[in-house]
Amino acid sequence: MLQNSRTDNWINRDNGPPEFRPGPVVSLADVLAVLAFIRRHVPIISLTCFAALGVATLYLITVVPTFTAKALLIVNAKATFADAASVSTAVESQIGIIKSESIASAVIEKLGLAQDLEFTTGQGSGMISRLLGWSKPATEASAARYALEPFERKLSAKRVGPTYLVEITFGSRDPDRAAQIANAVAEKYITHQMDKGSLQDDQWVKDRLNELSTQALAAQKALEDYSKNRKEPADSAATIDKLAAAAESSENAYDNFRYVLRKTVATQQQSSPVFEASLVSAASPPLRPSSPKARIVLGIAIVGGLLVGIAIAFLRDLLDRGIRTSGQESRLSAPDDRIDRPLPDAVRPDHQSQASAKATPVRLTGSG
Structure with missing residues (x-):
């Protein structure tokens, strides 16, 4: 009876709710096996880490940094909205005007960005440009159109929380140029609202x-x-x-x-409710580049190098284990896994027959 009750207790514990079941336990042998694996493959893991750090360092040296300038403005609606959804829709519509092509074209024309090398990456002449689909602009209008795409890609505008504040950001290689363009965008938007408002x-x-x-x-x-x-x-x-x-x-x-x-x-x-926009804080030249961030790049390189090194070491162990297994199987010849080893010359059948022939006794007969 005592044995049956113990058995029932074990069965009930295994069939109990998931929160009462014991979880998997990592044994000391597993930890030692992992440490031994890492110790065996330290050279491979270290090599991949150093290689990844080298690639990341080369990237940080060669890439051109980007500086992001920020300008903050507020848009006040003259009309009263019923709910927060209407306010959000109205502010998002103003953000769409800030990022519109008309504002971008006005800023490009005012600052002469069509002749800036940063905004003329798609322009060129020659065979390579023709093969890539690039063509040199023939007029100032077409040059401005070429500059429009990179300008819109570098410009960003977003709402700051549930408020009427809008943050305008612009990224450029030159910090002074980034601040100048962000302020010009805010100025053109304010002028546009004033001209349209009354x-x-x-x-x-x-x-x-x-x-x-x-x-x-x-x-x-x-x-x-x-x-x-x-x-x-x-x-x-x-x-x-x-x-x-x-x-x-x-x-x-x-x-x-x-x-x-x-x-x-x-x-x-x-x-159509009219908005009165005003500049809260003008953009100033940023002191540090916004991208690339050295700490993030180096951290990703270290983690990636470790993972690649561990993967290579694991594959190497699998290959070595497969080679050893195939070598052992080639030596097995009998069903009972007896190893077929070469026999010495003294116990081979052919050598035994030769030895027996050589060892045939000779009878000695004598007279009388």
């Missing part, structure tokens, strides 16, 4: 307002001057009525134009 910023609107205001002031001044300097009372009443009507007409035209202008601006703001 019709009062258009030059035609300003000129028209000035013209109507001048006409109204001139008509009013003419009425006042005539009223002070009139000489003939008979004609003064009719003239004053005409001047008063002209002054009133000019003033009404000015007021009506301003009223229509305000209504148009209000309609635009209701249909």
Whole structure:
């Protein structure tokens, strides 16, 4: 009975819930085997590590570093949004405008980036350029188009958390150039929003307002001057009525134009909310390159070298084990795994027959 209860206890423990089952135990023999494996293959692992470090060092020496400048601006909506999703959609739309082709083209034209070697990697002439599909731009417009692709690849804009802040970053080989371009992008975006935000910023609107205001002031001044300097009372009443009507007409035209202008601006703001953008902090030249990062590159090289070295050592052990196994199997000739070893010459059958022939006794007979 005692033996059966013990057996039942073992069975219940094996069939229990997974959280109560004992996990795999690493024995001391396994640890010693791993240490012995590493000790045997230290030269191979060390060689792969040094090779990987050499490749990483060569990469850090030859690669051109990239400097990333950051500018921070805020976009304030004049309209009130109902929920956070609407705010996120509105801010993302402004980020799309910042990264648009119109802003990029304006910055390229302003800073003359079409002639910068950093943005003309796709331009060239000759047989190699023709084979690769490159062609030398014939006009300034085509040169700007070539510079547009690398410009958009280096430009980035993202929202800073659940706020109206937008971070503009630009990466370049020259830290001063990176800061200059990031600030130019922010400036062009702010100018674009100001030009689009209100019709009062258009030059035609300003000129028209000035013209109507001048006409109204001139008509009013003419009425006042005539009223002070009139000489003939008979004609003064009719003239004053005409001047008063002209002054009133000019003033009404000015007021009506301003009223229509305000209504148009209000309609635009209701249909598509206008954003007021302002620069929070301008980009300054970065002091350190953003890429490549030496610590990360060297760390990846060390880990990769260790893994490659361990893999090579493991494959080498497998090959050695396979060669030894095939050598042993070639020596096995009997089903009971008896090893067929060469027999000495003294015990070979042919040598035994020869030896027996040589050892045949000779009878000696004698007379009497």
